[in-house]
Amino acid sequence: MQANPNGPFYNHHPFVGVARLKSGVTVADAQRDIPTIFSRFTELMLQAYSPGFMEQNNFRIEASPLRDAVLGDTIPKAAWMLFGAVAFVLLIAAANVSNLFLVRMRARSANRQSGPHSA
Numbered sequence: 001m002q003a004n005p006n007g008p009f010y011n012h013h014p015f016v017g018v019a020r021l022k023s024g025v026t027v028a029d030a031q032r033d034i035p036t037i038f039s040r041f042t043e044l045m046l047q048a049y050s051p052g053f054m055e056q057n058n059f060r061i062e063a064s065p066l067r068d069a070v071l072g073d074t075i076p077k078a079a080w081m082l083f084g085a086v087a088f089v090l091l092i093a094a095a096n097v098s099n100l101f102l103v104r105m106r107a108r109s110a111n112r113q114s115g116p117h118s119a
Helices: 027-044 051-056 066-071 074-114
Strands: none
Touching: 027 074
């Protein structure tokens, strides 16, 4: 992309393309087709996409599921941290409830040992 098609050409590609695969085509199938597509860049636009440019700028094309591209590994890590925090809070709640039962049981035991109270 350039603002002036007649002006000097600048290679700067901070772009991500999103495409939908045909029904029945997997991401692995698309990844296998990429070398063919990638070689067409240098054939069709040698001035812009010389092999030296491609290597120097680490120009690459890859296929990946949109979920992996957008979410990456952040969501699973965050989900496990949230799960751990919830488990810890539940553990504390269970300890508090068991402590309340123990105190109540001890109070009843102490009342039984002192005998019935008459007024």
